[in-house]
Amino acid sequence: MDTLTHFRLCPFSRSVRLVLTELEFDVRLMEAQPWALGPEFMAMNPAGSLPVLRLDDGLTLYGAYAISEYLAEEVPSHPVDQLSVPLFPGDREARAEVRRLVDWFHRKTFDEATTHILEEKLYKRFRSGHGQPPDVGVMRAVHKNLNYTLGFIDYLAQERRWLAGDDLSFADLAAAGQLSCADYLGEVDWSGYASTKLWYARLKSRPAMRAILAERMPGAARPPPYYDDPDF
């Protein structure tokens, strides 16, 4: 069976897992720890990127970019009640819009917010084996940056059913990957972003998302009570 190497609180792993479930593309999950990748993993994947999709026919895909474009090219979408459109639906303009948004969430949101949240609130602790308080200055910058993303989503969600237009696309799932990890660690302040909340509530009620939100991370603090509640 095809295998996805992931980490349960890696935002890229989550966006790819959401896509795979929406496409009804079954994989076996193997978990890696981003703060302690072993030499075999690094020899296979010197960038240290997650997730990694290893197909039974021998092809291995490294990272959300290669995996998502591969799935868009090679895997047919399902017309009924699952992902009703391709990952990058529509004409060239619509596809460009999806990719612009994916780039925002995977580069800007991750680089300026999610990666620091994971480092300060999770990896530090697991690397050292004991709790270390997050850096206050870093977290202040993170909240400002994350609010910029929330405001941007709010702006989009006021005008559109899904972030890139009428149809669910990889843009929504990429955003969900980032936000759900930050939310698990209690760092998303949803107040003031009513349209973002409505959009995220609709995502939360999808089976693919529900399955991920049901998972817990042993050794880490529990997520806030609204984390897996669609009516939050």
Place this chain on the structure above:
Amino acid sequence: MDTLTHFRLCPFSRSVRLVLTELEFDVRLMEAQPWALGPEFMAMNPAGSLPVLRLDDGLTLYGAYAISEYLAEEVPSHPVDQLSVPLFPGDREARAEVRRLVDWFHRKTFDEATTHILEEKLYKRFRSGHGQPPDVGVMRAVHKNLNYTLGFIDYLAQERRWLAGDDLSFADLAAAGQLSCADYLGEVDWSGYASTKLWYARLKSRPAMRAILAERMPGAARPPPYYDDPDF
């Protein structure tokens, strides 16, 4: 005429300019200053990403990811003496390899090296209006990270004519965008990477690359003498 908004020492701008020239896709260039993007630019492109390709038919593409995938889908490649293959040449395996490498250079090399080199050696100076010495600790980490990329390229270039295989691809141009900006600012130590040097020398002798290497940045230190020399 189609317009590309770029910055001459932005590595993503460079990789896209290389692609456009290789594809004989003529654009008018407009320059922006990444350390001082104006409100009109940010209103149009709240991610602040460069480059931006505005087509005459109204479509606007933001960032190297959306632009490169658009060009791969929509612009035919030329069979003779220019880019002899598409940006993502070959079968699904070959395309996945190109995207894995692009991701390396655009995410890993940029995030861990190029962005810090630009900030420490260029943007700091232009933002403040006077020279400020680069942070020694940051630059030490940057050199270590950049050497990891150079070692990785060396490993690939020992086995392959171009980084992803037999044909020039977007992987080579993405790497050239990052390395040439770092090299302009004197931060690449090529010694010890003989195969990387040979690969880069072949890139340097291409007309698309020569045109970019002939440019200078007013107000910044001059690049090292070997910067635009294919026999370096």
